[in-house]
Amino acid sequence: MHRHVRPALAAATATALAVGVGGCAGWGGGPSGGGPDTINVLMVNNPQMVDLQQLTAEHFTAETGITVNYTVLPENDVRDKISQEFSSQAGQYDVATLSNFEIPIYARSEWIAPLDEYVAADAEFDQDDVLGPLTASLSGDDGRLYGEPFYGESSFLMYREDVLDAAGVEMPANPTWQEVADIAAEVDGIEPGMAGICLRGQPGWGQVFAPLTTVVNTFGGTWFTEDWEPQVDSEEFRTAVQFYVDLVREHGEVGAPQAGFTECLNNVVQGNAAMWYDATSAAGSLEAADSPVKGKMGYVAAPVVETDSSGWLYAWSWSIQQASAKKDAAWEFISWASSAEYEQLVGEELGWSKVPAGKRASTYDNPDYLAEASAFAEPTLAAIEAADPNDAGVQPRPAPGIQFIGIPEFPDLATQVSQDVSSAIAGRTTVDEALQRGQQLAEDVAERYRERESK
Structure with missing residues (x-):
């Protein structure tokens, strides 16, 4: 004791x-x-x-x-x-x-x-x-x-091994986002009501922007440069968000604009999604004794583009x-x-x-x-150990964080931008329009920090 x-x-x-x-x-x-x-x-x-x-x-x-x-x-x-x-x-x-x-x-x-x-x-x-x-x-x-x-927790990609096997698809141990999108297209609808992937679309800095900011990071984007220049409407940020929106609109779950962690968990458990990118802590529920998908799931590293890893922390x-x-x-x-x-x-x-x-x-x-x-312990540990809150992307950042920027203003900023991103997933606005408004909001935040640092 x-x-x-x-x-x-x-x-x-x-x-x-x-x-x-x-x-x-x-x-x-x-x-x-x-x-x-x-x-x-x-x-x-x-x-x-x-x-x-x-x-x-x-x-x-x-x-x-x-x-x-x-x-x-x-x-x-x-x-x-x-x-x-x-x-x-x-x-x-x-x-x-x-x-x-x-x-x-x-x-x-x-x-x-x-x-x-x-x-x-x-x-x-x-x-x-x-x-x-x-x-x-x-x-x-x-x-x-x-x-x-x-x-x-960190984040990783969860997928139905049996579904991919039936489709003759092999999941890479370290997939890229393009490989994930290709697999989602191949298995979308392979079983009645089964989407290719589930991704959060619900507004909120801790909802859609938890996974989406990691996608932005690995596509080479960032919310702010080291010198507090906002980058929300940059090419890298826009490419990442457009990729995410297109993927969830084309091969994602029903009701994606309202789907958060809980909704995606339910979709996977109920057989309505073949893949899910989200928190490593979800695996415990997927492998619970009463879970219909227990023993059917595989777990691999968070998908990447330009970075070696992209899981959150x-x-x-x-x-x-x-x-x-x-x-x-x-x-x-x-x-x-x-x-x-x-x-x-x-x-x-x-x-x-x-x-x-x-x-x-x-x-x-x-x-x-x-x-x-045993099914998820090793990939969970690997994901957490690979997470670096001080070096989350391809460029220096003004504050630590992977799926967030460690400043008090971030929850309000990201929540406002997330509402427009969720609207883009719903087809009510475009990604360009969403990020143009987001850039203006980010500029307001950045200006305050630049003023403080100039004093």
């Missing part, structure tokens, strides 16, 4: 800077109170976090004496609440789930506490076991670590609010929730398909996990 020993960091944490911003935590109510051995955790309501709630009292609290009060909300709501809470440094919540998009931004604003001294004092945590790209993406501009992953992770008065106890919780020991606990208590994987190298050496995840 993993032993948790609180690092003596009182002196270090006493100097924590509480950033004061106008407003309050909002949303009313707030978490339950408690003494020094009670912490408040604000987190997204994903299934893996629900499992965590189920296991906390009997295992973490019983071992450490630390009670955990959870506040659990849907993704959009939790992002809003965390933003309000951490920007005001209200201190109601000690720990929150943040992704590798928010963590560098929050670190820059000094809303979250660095974790390096905790990691150094906790010999059993083993930071070296955490996959390198995740550690890099959860670090700040100052090189310090600000988050620990609960689970991570995402991790729901734990961070400590800078204003927390209980940082030592908060670290004990994070150390447990992000540990290899916790993964073992989930596997033994709830089943290995529920392990929050994608973050530790040791997971992919665990025979119990591999027995359940």
